[in-house]
Amino acid sequence: AQKITQTQPGMFVQEKEAVTLDCTYDTSDPSYGLFWYKQPSSGEMIFLIYQGSYDQQNATEGRYSLNFQKARKSANLVISASQLGDSAMYFCAMSASGGYQKVTFGTGTKLQVIP
Amino acid sequence: EPEVTQTPSHQVTQMGQEVILRCVPISNHLYFYWYRQILGQKVEFLVSFYNNEISEKSEIFDDQFSVERPDGSNFTLKIRSTKLEDSAMYFCASSEGAGWANEQFFGPGTRLTVL
Secondary structure, eight states: OOEEEOOOSEEEEETTSOEEEOOEEEOSOSOEEEEEEEEOTTOOOEEEEEEETTOSSOOEETTEEEEEETTTTEEEEEEOSOOGGGOEEEEEEEEEGGGTTOOEEOOOEEEEEEO | OOOOEEEOSEEEEOTTOOEEEEEEOOTTOOEEEEEEEOTTSOEEEEEEEETTEEEEEOTTOOTTEEEEOOSSSOEEEEESSOOGGGOEEEEEEEESSOSTTSOOEEOOOEEEEEO
């Protein structure tokens, strides 16, 4: 079974500052993928970034980067130069080889960017 | 950019009624999913579908639920006799391939309200 833990229910960040959203995971599968999704107040789920368990380098997508520490089983999302439009819920998720195709989500972190 | 679409965006129904939620996955994707998110809670996997068959389902996906790909583009979730606790946001997702290395792209969701 897979488990995702997000311990920060809410975070504030000043506009233009960087912010790190924490995520730890647990799985016994050697092969897995880690994802981050953004959910604005309108409700849709927007895929942000993906990290595979065998990837040697941390994933980056524009202002998003994933700080992957395999030994600690953490996959923190770093958003650089925060913008007001970044205010949303952020979900960490994973898919593992033993879980077929399903994605397991964490409880989410609500990020609010302050002007 | 190709995207998953869902209709309707909001559905209100009476308890005991049948509802059908519709999704059009990304055209070259072969794997389809339904998830639900009860208000304020995390996203939960319901079912995955490939080659006109259910490939995995969760314990939530009981006999009241069914999925179908009635034609080459639509993917539907039917709830036969809705209950109050079925009120949630329902997300359809699709992926090009299966397994942990394939990101799933989500639709905008259908908000189901059961009265």
